[in-house]
Amino acid sequence: xxxxxxxxxxxxxxxxxxxxxxxxxxxxxxxxxxxxxxxxxxxxxxxxxxxxxxxxxxxxxxxxxxxxxxxxxxxxxxxxxxxxxxxxxxxxxxxxxxxxxxxxxxxxxxxxxxxxxxxxxxxxxxxxxxxxxxxxxxxxxxxxxxxxxxxxxxxxxxxxxxxxxxxxxxxxxxxxxxxxxxxxxxxxxxxxxxxxxxxxxxxxxxxxxxxxxxxxxxxxxxxxxxxxxxxx
Amino acid sequence: xxxxxxxxxxxxxxxxxxxxxxxxxxxxxxxxxxxxxxxxxxxxxxxxxxxxxxxxxxxxxxxxxxxxxxxxxxxxxxxxxxxxxxxxxxxxxxxxxxxxxxxxxxxxxxxxxxxxxxxxxxxxxxxxxxxxxxxxxxxxxxxxxxxxxxxxxxxxxxxxxxxxxxxxxxxxxxxxxxxxxxxxxxxxxxxxxxxxxxxxxxxxxxxxxxxxxxxxxxxxxxxxxxxxxxxxxxxxxxxxxxxxxxxxxxxxxxxxxxxxxxxx
Numbered sequence: 001x002x003x004x005x006x007x008x009x010x011x012x013x014x015x016x017x018x019x020x021x022x023x024x025x026x027x028x029x030x031x032x033x034x035x036x037x038x039x040x041x042x043x044x045x046x047x048x049x050x051x052x053x054x055x056x057x058x059x060x061x062x063x064x065x066x067x068x069x070x071x072x073x074x075x076x077x078x079x080x081x082x083x084x085x086x087x088x089x090x091x092x093x094x095x096x097x098x099x100x101x102x103x104x105x106x107x108x109x110x111x112x113x114x115x116x117x118x119x120x121x122x123x124x125x126x127x128x129x130x131x132x133x134x135x136x137x138x139x140x141x142x143x144x145x146x147x148x149x150x151x152x153x154x155x156x157x158x159x160x161x162x163x164x165x166x167x168x169x170x171x172x173x174x175x176x177x178x179x180x181x182x183x184x185x186x187x188x189x190x191x192x193x194x195x196x197x198x199x200x201x202x203x204x205x206x207x208x209x210x211x212x213x214x215x216x217x218x219x220x221x222x223x224x225x226x227x228x229x230x231x232x
Numbered sequence: 233x234x235x236x237x238x239x240x241x242x243x244x245x246x247x248x249x250x251x252x253x254x255x256x257x258x259x260x261x262x263x264x265x266x267x268x269x270x271x272x273x274x275x276x277x278x279x280x281x282x283x284x285x286x287x288x289x290x291x292x293x294x295x296x297x298x299x300x301x302x303x304x305x306x307x308x309x310x311x312x313x314x315x316x317x318x319x320x321x322x323x324x325x326x327x328x329x330x331x332x333x334x335x336x337x338x339x340x341x342x343x344x345x346x347x348x349x350x351x352x353x354x355x356x357x358x359x360x361x362x363x364x365x366x367x368x369x370x371x372x373x374x375x376x377x378x379x380x381x382x383x384x385x386x387x388x389x390x391x392x393x394x395x396x397x398x399x400x401x402x403x404x405x406x407x408x409x410x411x412x413x414x415x416x417x418x419x420x421x422x423x424x425x426x427x428x429x430x431x432x433x434x435x436x437x438x439x440x441x442x443x444x445x446x447x448x449x450x451x452x453x454x455x456x457x458x459x460x461x462x463x464x465x466x467x468x469x470x471x472x473x474x475x476x477x478x479x480x481x482x483x484x485x486x487x488x489x490x491x492x493x494x495x496x
Contacts (some may be wrong), residue, residue: 134393
């Protein structure tokens with residue numbers, strides 16, 4: 001129905017679905033698309049990796065007052081816009097690759113920390129108490145309750161944040177166009193008003209995002225089977 | 233009359249007080265539990281701590297478990313050692329378990345905390361699971377267990393950990409009659425598994441708790457004094473109301489229940 005509506009409503013400026021489909025299959029057969037997807041995916045995964053490390057470090061140590069204040073500050077950084085910080089990041093980094101990575105990490109970490117701290121705050125006190133009654137020391141209790149016990153939730157946060165990272169990749173690649181990437185490609189097509197390719201590329205980005213979401217969802221089911229169980 | 237002797241003190245509460253923001257919750261809690269021995273059998277101790285709702289049972293439960301410290305006073309176990317978290321096996325009212333661990337893995341973690349089971353953890357789990365009718369459920373996760381099964385897993389977990397003391401918070405709450413009988417049998421079985429095994433049941437199900445206990449402590453209030461304290465101790469062995477199967481049918485049992493209710 002959407003396709004029919006799109007087909008009938010599209011005028012000379014908005015390409016018809018058939019044209020977008022042609023552009024989509026055309027893109028699939030080019031090396032250009034594959035190369036740029038690869039660049040974007042590697043950058044996203046790298047950014048996710050660093051973001052996870054930074055988030056886990058500050059979140060796990062947020063039980064200590066010093067790290068808690070840092071974690072709280074990171075949370076507030078959600079309200080900082082990336083665009084206004086590009087110049088600062090350009091000065092602080094050595095090349096375009098580092099710039100994009102740091103911008104992406106800076107963009108992801110506040111959201112990641114916010115979600116993860118919310119998990120920690122809502123931990124049932126009885127989980128610690130059970131550990132204590134079983135003779136666990138504080139570190140063992142922390143490991144069991146937060147690291148092992150909340151691993152499924154961390155994975156879910158990771159899944160949600162992959163979506164944020166993938167959304168931001170086009171923005172970041174648009175800010176620094178060295179090394180290419182789907183964001184750069186998108187801007188190039190936009191510049192020449194090649195809307196068929198723009199929409200085709202959007203479709204590719206959307207499909208990759210959905211594909212990764214499904215992959216991470218399946219991985220979660222496999223790694224944490226208890227999350228799928230019905231409570232009796 | 234059954235032959236028994238009361239020997240060394242295994243647990244003692246000495247001048248325990250607990251206050252929150254200036255409000256006295258527990259006042260001058262003093263009691264002691266002695267090791268009971270009976271010839272030819274392992275006889276542990278079963279203590280009931282009875283009190284009406286909101287009287288401070290849960291707070292006393294937490295103090296006994298070592299999860300909370302009293303404002304003043306001390307709780308001592310074997311040879312005058314202050315109780316610490318981990319000294320008491322605790323069975324929470326909702327039978328809390330690690331939801332992310334299979335039953336087997338939870339039990340293995342508990343067994344590994346018991347130095348006496350070193351190298352024999354798996355055999356011990358197998359044995360306990362068989363004893364408690366849980367052999368077919370070892371690979372399940374807590375979410376897949378019924379309330380009764382969760383309770384049994386909680387008990388085995390603490391038994392494997394090897395505490396002499398088991399604190400049970402409202403173990404009879406919300407159970408139907410058939411399951412209730414099974415739980416009572418289970419607790420009696422645990423109580424005779426070792427001489428030093430001491431079960432402390434915090435409950436407001438007076439009849440069921442008293443029926444399996446040898447001593448009852450009543451937590452109540454005294455006129456004109458703030459906070460709750462132990463207002464009465466009843467030695468059920470002296471009254472010949474302990475260690476008998478059909479104790480509830482005895483006239484003296486009913487009188488004791490009446491007496492307890494009168495103190496609440």
